[in-house]
Amino acid sequence: MLMHKLRTYKSAEKLNREDELAWKFAAMAADDVAIDADVEEMIINRVIDNAAVAAASVARRPVASARAQALAHPFSPGATVFGVSDRVSPEWAAWANGTAVRELDFHDTFLAADYSHPGDNIPPILAVAQHTGLNGRDLIRGIATGYEIQVNLVKGICLHEHKIDHIAHLGVSAAAGIGTALRLPVEVIYQAIQQALHVTTTTRQSRKGAISSWKAYAPAFAGKMAIEAVDRVMRGEGAPSPAWEGEDGFIAWMLSGPAASYEVPVPAPGEAKRAILDTYTKEYSAEYQSQALIDLARRMGPQIGDLSQIDSIVIHTSHHTHYVIGTGANDPQKMDPNASRETLDHSIMYIFAVALEDGGWHHAKSYAPERARRPETVALWHKISTVEEPEWTQRYHDAANKAFGGRVVVTMKDGRVIEDQLALADAHPQGARPFGRAQYKEKFMILSEGVLTAAEQRRFLTAAEGLAGLTDLAALNFTVAADQLGPVGKTGLFDYRKA
Numbered sequence: 001m002l003m004h005k006l007r008t009y010k011s012a013e014k015l016n017r018e019d020e021l022a023w024k025f026a027a028m029a030a031d032d033v034a035i036d037a038d039v040e041e042m043i044i045n046r047v048i049d050n051a052a053v054a055a056a057s058v059a060r061r062p063v064a065s066a067r068a069q070a071l072a073h074p075f076s077p078g079a080t081v082f083g084v085s086d087r088v089s090p091e092w093a094a095w096a097n098g099t100a101v102r103e104l105d106f107h108d109t110f111l112a113a114d115y116s117h118p119g120d121n122i123p124p125i126l127a128v129a130q131h132t133g134l135n136g137r138d139l140i141r142g143i144a145t146g147y148e149i150q151v152n153l154v155k156g157i158c159l160h161e162h163k164i165d166h167i168a169h170l171g172v173s174a175a176a177g178i179g180t181a182l183r184l185p186v187e188v189i190y191q192a193i194q195q196a197l198h199v200t201t202t203t204r205q206s207r208k209g210a211i212s213s214w215k216a217y218a219p220a221f222a223g224k225m226a227i228e229a230v231d232r233v234m235r236g237e238g239a240p241s242p243a244w245e246g247e248d249g250f251i252a253w254m255l256s257g258p259a260a261s262y263e264v265p266v267p268a269p270g271e272a273k274r275a276i277l278d279t280y281t282k283e284y285s286a287e288y289q290s291q292a293l294i295d296l297a298r299r300m301g302p303q304i305g306d307l308s309q310i311d312s313i314v315i316h317t318s319h320h321t322h323y324v325i326g327t328g329a330n331d332p333q334k335m336d337p338n339a340s341r342e343t344l345d346h347s348i349m350y351i352f353a354v355a356l357e358d359g360g361w362h363h364a365k366s367y368a369p370e371r372a373r374r375p376e377t378v379a380l381w382h383k384i385s386t387v388e389e390p391e392w393t394q395r396y397h398d399a400a401n402k403a404f405g406g407r408v409v410v411t412m413k414d415g416r417v418i419e420d421q422l423a424l425a426d427a428h429p430q431g432a433r434p435f436g437r438a439q440y441k442e443k444f445m446i447l448s449e450g451v452l453t454a455a456e457q458r459r460f461l462t463a464a465e466g467l468a469g470l471t472d473l474a475a476l477n478f479t480v481a482a483d484q485l486g487p488v489g490k491t492g493l494f495d496y497r498k499a
Contacts, residue, residue: 002268006156007261008252009245017190020242022197024266026190029145029176032183033272040468042276043143045440046108046119048464049281051478052440053107054082054100055448056363059486062213063100066220067485070096072494079127080477083485090131091227094124098220104363105215105345106285106447110151110278111404112397113158115288115320116166117219118173118279121146124223125177128230129473134181136470142181144273149173151275156264160324162255163204167222171200174226188233195229195239196222201254207324210333211342281435283427283443285363289321290351291425292405295432297355300420304410307356307380311413315348316389317406318396325351326386337378341367352408353381363447395423402430437465451484 004024009015017023035043057063070081070092078087081096088096101107101123108119125142128134150173159166175196179189200222206214233239244250252258267273284294293315304310315326322328325348333339334347344350344367354366357377365371372378386406395403403423410418426432427439435443441461448457456478463475470476 001265001271003263004266005261006244006251006264008247008249008258009242011247015242015245017242020190021244021264021266022193022242023186023190025149025172025176025193026179026186027269028148028267028273029180029189030184030186031267031269032141033270035140035144036272036274039144039272039274039276040140041437043140043147044464044467045435045437046143046276046281047122047467047476048440048444048461049107050101050119050122051082051460051464051476052444052447053104054097055444055451055478055480056106057100057103058083058451058480059484060103061486061489062216063096063103064486065489065492066096066099066217068489069492069494075131077131077133079130080474082478083480085477085479090127091124091224091231093127093130094223094227095217095220097123097127098223099216102219103213103216104285105287105342106282106363108279108281109288110154110280111288111320112151112155112399114154114160114166114169116150116154116169118147118150118276119281120170120219120223121150121174121177123220124174124226125181126473126476127223128178128227129181132182134473136467136473138181138183139470139473140468142177144276145180146173146177147276147279148267148273149176151278152265156262157255159255160204160320164254165202165204165206165218167218168197168201168250168254170219170222171196171226171229174223175229178226178230182230184230184234188230191233191237191239191241192226192230194241194243195233196226197243197250198240199225199229201250207346208329209331211340211346213342215342280425280428281440283425283435284361285366286345286351286361287325287348289318289325289404290345290348291427292422293317293348293352293408294355294361295426296405296408296420296422297352298359299422300408300410300418301356301359303418303420304356304412308376309413310380310383311411313352313384313411314409315352315384315386315406316392316409317348317386318392318404319388320396321348321392321404321406322386322388328386328388335382337373338369339372344372348386349384350381352384353377356380404428448478451480452478453481456480
């Protein structure tokens with residue numbers, strides 16, 4: 001693995017194109033290295049994981065709205081949309097499917113200098129692969145590149161520090177992954193990467209305060225923009241360049257300024273793309289830093305006993321957990337029983353309270369409005385606070401000693417103190433019971449139960465597990481009965497086209 005040193009260059013300075021980060025990524029994307037067997041296995045796991053979450057969310061309003069928008073853009077050959085058999089233009093398929101995958105905050109994650117959900121790369125790469133008639137092996141290659149670039153950007157560049165949403169890394173990785181799948185020239189991938197970065201830089205307000213459904217749409221938007229970027233540069237058009245290093249570019253004005261420098265890992269020529277193995281999925285439908293704390297709540301509940309006798313709960317944790325999903329965010333919405341689902345899944349105070357009471361977590365029931373408004377839940381919830389502890393912040397960033405959980409101190413009304421800690425979620429690759437193929441399939445079966453027929457469940461899993469030999473990637477879609485798609489929502493601008 002090479003470390004690429006990244007900085008700003010004045011327009012008058014000489015910067016060879018081959019020394020730009022976008023070119024390094026493009027060359028890596030075009031490098032036709034073999035895919036290792038364990039990487040291929042994990043890619044299949046994540047295809048199954050994405051479909052599981054999409055099945056569980058197929059009837060939810062944001063997903064139904066995105067699907068309706070996509071269905072207003074029929075196209076042949078086009079790409080498939082989860083839940084239906086229609087074909088639509090690939091960028092709109094990526095939009096609908098990306099929203100379905102992200103809606104429940106329930107698929108994979110990678111946390112380092114920044115954070116991400118690398119599985120968001122799969123919908124746009126798959127949509128293009130379906131539209132262009134690629135096979136399973138092509139798709140695997142493209143997904144491996146998407147994960148590689150996403151993970152390496154997240155290791156090297158913190159966007160959150162500058163209140164930029166993490167989709168700025170995703171547009172780049174998806175564009176490169178599409179380029180790999182299509183075997184595009186380095187020049188084309190280079191331009192598409194820069195175009196995707198330029199148009200997917202948005203603020204982090206999408207994950208702050210009263211969080212809306214845009215949290216689910218944002219990665220889908222990045223995937224849609226990546227497809228449009230690739231299409232545009234395939235037609236011979238260029239992009240703002242150099243995108244990161246330019247005098248008025250990303251580093252100088254969006255990141256830490258003209259004097260800043262970064263180091264971004266890039267695989268050496270001929271080196272295998274293995275970054276997907278650094279990522280991890282979720283057992284629970286909630287922000288990743290809550291995964292270990294849900295497991296810890298399950299463990300501590302029996303130790304505590306009568307929850308009404310709790311005086312206070314303090315979660316000692318990392319900077320990220322404290323300031324993003326903890327009381328350090330200073331978001332009153334995180335303590336509001338009437339808050340949106342998207343806000344509650346970014347409130348570790350709410351999540352820990354419910355997990356203590358219920359001894360677990362459910363992707364729908366745990367967020368139900370009536371669940372959030374229970375008086376005893378609200379009382380417990382408001383006794384919980386977080387503090388940043390340097391040890392946990394250090395471990396959050398320590399590649400060899402990762403920790404995404406925390407230490408919980410429960411003080412009872414009689415003065416007793418109950419304390420426990422957990423560094424990693426049980427489902428983490430280094431956790432107590434790591435997810436393997438059997439757990440991914442079980443997650444799919446649970447989340448698609450009552451949504452897909454048993455025959456459709458079996459058909460999809462057979463197709464996904466045989467991905468390397470697939471010649472028709474439409475098999476990675478699933479269809480459901482019309483009554484499983486949820487109510488028809490409000491009409492929008494695109495519906496007038498159909499009138």
